[in-house]
Amino acid sequence: MATIVSTVAYLGLEARAVEVQVQLIPGLPAFNLVGLADKAVGESRERVRGAIAAMGLALPPKRIAVNLSPADLPKEGSHFDLPIALALLGAMGVIDAETLAEHVVVGELGLDGRIAPSPGVLLAALHAAAEDKALICPAAQGPEAAWAGSVAVVAAPDLLSLINHLKGHQLLSAPVPGAVDDAASGPDLAQVKGQETAKRALEIAAAGGHNLLMCGPPGSGKSLMAACLPGILPPLDAAEALEVSMVQSVAGTLAGGRLTRVRPFRHPHHSASMAALTGGGLKVKPGEVSLAHLGVLFLDELPEFQRAVLDSLRQPLETGSVSVARANAHVTFPARVQLIAAMNPCRCGHLGDAALACARAPRCAADYQAKVSGPLLDRIDIHIDVQPVSAVDLMLPPPAEGSAEVAARVAAARAVQAARYGGHGVRTNAEADGALLDRVATPDGAGRALLAQAAEAMRLTARGFTRILRVARTIADLDSSETVRRLHVAEALSYRRRPPVN
Known part of the structure; x- marks a missing residue:
C-alpha cells in the first residue's frame, strides 16, 4: 500500500494540491520518480538518499516507486524533496503514515539532512489553511508561513528534528510572524x-x-x-x-x-x-x-x-x-x-x-x-x-513643503476614493471604468463642453477620453470637490500627450 504525503505545485500565485505517493515493491533495488517532474525534482532522489543516509538509515533493497499526482500537472522546484523523504520514511515504517496525512509539506533537503528554504512557502501555508491541514516547512521560513493566520506551522531545521517532533520525542516551537517594515528611507x-x-x-x-x-x-x-x-x-x-x-x-x-x-x-x-x-x-x-x-x-x-x-x-x-x-x-x-x-x-x-x-x-x-x-x-x-x-x-x-505635506493630501484623496469605490473591487481612480466612471466622474455642463471640444481638437481615442476623466476626478478629489468642474477638466487636458515633434 502506498504512503501518501500532501504538497503543492505552484502555478503563478496559485498553489495546486499534489500527492506524493511512495510504494516499496519487491524486485531489484531502484529509485524511480514519475509524474511530469522537471530536472530539479528528478534530482531530489540523490538529495533524499543522502539526507536519509545522514541519519544512519539505509534505503530498503526494493524498488522505490514515487508518483507525483496528478501526473499531468507540471512539477517544478526543489520543495518536493521533503515530502518525498517523509513519504519514503512513512513507507519504511519510520514515521506514522496517518500523522503525515494531516500535513502539507514543502522544503528542500541538503545531503546532511538540513531543510533549506524554497520559494512559495506563504502560498503553501494559505493552501494548507484552506485544506484545514498543518504545514511542515523549513525553519528559516516559519515566520513567513505564520502570516497565513490560523494554520498550524511546524518549522524544522533538519530532517532528524522533524522526525523526532512527529514521533513525540521532541517539540518544535511554533514560529511567530515576521516583522513588519512600516517606513522606508528615501529622497524627500x-x-x-x-x-x-x-x-x-x-x-x-x-x-x-x-x-x-x-x-x-x-x-x-x-x-x-x-x-x-x-x-x-x-x-x-x-x-x-x-x-x-x-x-x-x-x-x-x-x-x-x-x-x-x-x-x-x-x-x-x-x-x-x-x-x-x-x-x-x-x-x-x-x-x-x-x-x-x-x-x-x-x-x-x-x-x-x-x-x-x-x-x-x-x-x-x-x-x-x-x-x-x-x-x-x-x-x-x-x-x-x-x-x-x-x-x-x-x-x-x-x-x-x-x-x-x-x-x-x-x-x-x-x-x-x-x-x-x-x-x-x-x-x-x-x-x-x-x-x-x-x-x-x-x-x-529648500522649499517649505516636502514629502510629508504632499503625502497627507495624497492620503486624504485616497481615503475619498476608498470610500467611493468600496464594494466595487476598485482601489483608485486609475482603475475605475465603464458605468462606474460615468457615475462618479461626469463633469458639469461647462466641463462637458470643454471636454467635447478638446476631444475633437486633440483627436482623442476612447482610451484617452477615459483617462482624462480619471485624471480630472483625481484633481477634483485633491480639491475636495464632489463635482468634476471645468477647471479640473482643463488641468487634466493640459497633461495629455502632445503631438509628436515634426
Missing part, C-alpha cells in the same frame, strides 16, 4: 528645487494611481522626483501587504518572513529582457511588472528599452495582470502597477537649446521619440515636460 520632495509643475503632476499621479511620463533634458531631476514617489504614496493595508508578499514569496525574495507596508518600487535597467520585465524563463517566475504589483514600476531612459519589451507592457497596464504562455501551462501573475517613465526629448537631450542641441534637431527628436509606440503612450495618463533647472533655482533655499 524638499530636495527638489524648482519644478513646481512637475511636482504637481507627481502629486496627482500618486493620488489617483495614474501612469506618468516625464520628458526633459538630462539633470533636470526626473529620476529624483520618481524616487520621491514612494515617500508620498499611502502604505499598504493588511490585505495589500499579504498580496504583495505572495508575489515576493513565489519569487523567493521574501527574506526572513518580513512583510512590508511600503509599496514596491522597481526600477529595472533599460537592458532588461522581455522575460525579466513581464515574467517567464525556464521556470516561470514573476517579472518586474509583477514584483511592482500595487506599487511603482519606474522605467528610466524609456526609449532605450527594446521596443518589443515596452510593448509587452500594454496588456498588464490595461488589465492589471500578466499572462505567460507556455506549451504545457498558462501562468498568470498580478501586475496592478503605477508606471512612472522618464526620457530625454532627443538623443543628445537638449532639444530646444540652441547652444547645446545637435545639428540634426528636430529630426533627431522625432526619431528618438518614435522608439516608444503610440499605443503605449496612449496608456500613460499624465505627460509632463520637465524644464532644466537654472542656477537661480539651485541657489534658492
Whole structure:
C-alpha cells in the first residue's frame, strides 16, 4: 500500500494540491520518480538518499516507486524533496503514515539532512489553511508561513528534528510572524528645487494611481522626483501587504518572513529582457511588472528599452495582470502597477537649446521619440515636460513643503476614493471604468463642453477620453470637490500627450 504525503505545485500565485505517493515493491533495488517532474525534482532522489543516509538509515533493497499526482500537472522546484523523504520514511515504517496525512509539506533537503528554504512557502501555508491541514516547512521560513493566520506551522531545521517532533520525542516551537517594515528611507520632495509643475503632476499621479511620463533634458531631476514617489504614496493595508508578499514569496525574495507596508518600487535597467520585465524563463517566475504589483514600476531612459519589451507592457497596464504562455501551462501573475517613465526629448537631450542641441534637431527628436509606440503612450495618463533647472533655482533655499505635506493630501484623496469605490473591487481612480466612471466622474455642463471640444481638437481615442476623466476626478478629489468642474477638466487636458515633434 502506498504512503501518501500532501504538497503543492505552484502555478503563478496559485498553489495546486499534489500527492506524493511512495510504494516499496519487491524486485531489484531502484529509485524511480514519475509524474511530469522537471530536472530539479528528478534530482531530489540523490538529495533524499543522502539526507536519509545522514541519519544512519539505509534505503530498503526494493524498488522505490514515487508518483507525483496528478501526473499531468507540471512539477517544478526543489520543495518536493521533503515530502518525498517523509513519504519514503512513512513507507519504511519510520514515521506514522496517518500523522503525515494531516500535513502539507514543502522544503528542500541538503545531503546532511538540513531543510533549506524554497520559494512559495506563504502560498503553501494559505493552501494548507484552506485544506484545514498543518504545514511542515523549513525553519528559516516559519515566520513567513505564520502570516497565513490560523494554520498550524511546524518549522524544522533538519530532517532528524522533524522526525523526532512527529514521533513525540521532541517539540518544535511554533514560529511567530515576521516583522513588519512600516517606513522606508528615501529622497524627500524638499530636495527638489524648482519644478513646481512637475511636482504637481507627481502629486496627482500618486493620488489617483495614474501612469506618468516625464520628458526633459538630462539633470533636470526626473529620476529624483520618481524616487520621491514612494515617500508620498499611502502604505499598504493588511490585505495589500499579504498580496504583495505572495508575489515576493513565489519569487523567493521574501527574506526572513518580513512583510512590508511600503509599496514596491522597481526600477529595472533599460537592458532588461522581455522575460525579466513581464515574467517567464525556464521556470516561470514573476517579472518586474509583477514584483511592482500595487506599487511603482519606474522605467528610466524609456526609449532605450527594446521596443518589443515596452510593448509587452500594454496588456498588464490595461488589465492589471500578466499572462505567460507556455506549451504545457498558462501562468498568470498580478501586475496592478503605477508606471512612472522618464526620457530625454532627443538623443543628445537638449532639444530646444540652441547652444547645446545637435545639428540634426528636430529630426533627431522625432526619431528618438518614435522608439516608444503610440499605443503605449496612449496608456500613460499624465505627460509632463520637465524644464532644466537654472542656477537661480539651485541657489534658492529648500522649499517649505516636502514629502510629508504632499503625502497627507495624497492620503486624504485616497481615503475619498476608498470610500467611493468600496464594494466595487476598485482601489483608485486609475482603475475605475465603464458605468462606474460615468457615475462618479461626469463633469458639469461647462466641463462637458470643454471636454467635447478638446476631444475633437486633440483627436482623442476612447482610451484617452477615459483617462482624462480619471485624471480630472483625481484633481477634483485633491480639491475636495464632489463635482468634476471645468477647471479640473482643463488641468487634466493640459497633461495629455502632445503631438509628436515634426
